[in-house]
Amino acid sequence: MKKALMTLGLAVLLAAPAMAGSVGVYGAWWTTEDASDSLGGGAWVDFYLGRGMEIELRGSHFSDFETVNDVGDTADLRVTAWDLGFTYNFGYGSANKLNPYLGGGGTIFSAELDRINNDKRLGTVDDEWGYYLVGGLELPISPHFALVGEAMYRQVKFEILGNDLGFSGVKQVVDSKGFEGNIGVAFKW
Secondary structure, eight states, X not given: OHHHHHHHHHHHHHHOTTSOEEEEEEEEEEEESXXXXXXXXXXXXXXXXXXXXXXXXXXXXXXXXXEEOTTSOEEEEEEEEEEXXXXXXXXXXXXXXXXXXXXXEEEEEEEEEEEETTBSOOOEEOOEEEEEEXXXXXXXXXXXXXXXXXXXXXXXXXXXXXXXXXXXXXXXXXXXXXXXXXXXXXXXX
């Protein structure tokens, strides 16, 4: 399914080079329920579909999540989120200086487990599906550039599968729902 989403995103990118849109980069801060907060970054591309609607493809990477289970084991995660969704831009094409937008979509979360308990006793974590909701403000600073600030809500649960001294399997559920703040710059065409 991950390949299907990536293929769909690539098809959107290849089919719409003449459409209006934007590309941008941002810094991010994600605070979750069961894991530590994490700094990250990402990039997006979106295309205008008409009447304020845009389709967007974005990728974000967070490299320093830490979670602790019931018996005190810590696990370090690296998470990459691949988002595909829609936004509605309330001020698209108008003379407004500040353009608000709302949106949401689906996400594939790809996670890697760095270590458990600061040793090399690695476990596994599978890719998971989730969703996101986003609201943001876009402030044009030139005809082709804009500053962007966003607030996102992400929903996902990871299952870390490890071992307990090699005798039995241990499953740790990490509820990573929470809010993310993004600040970045966009190039518009």
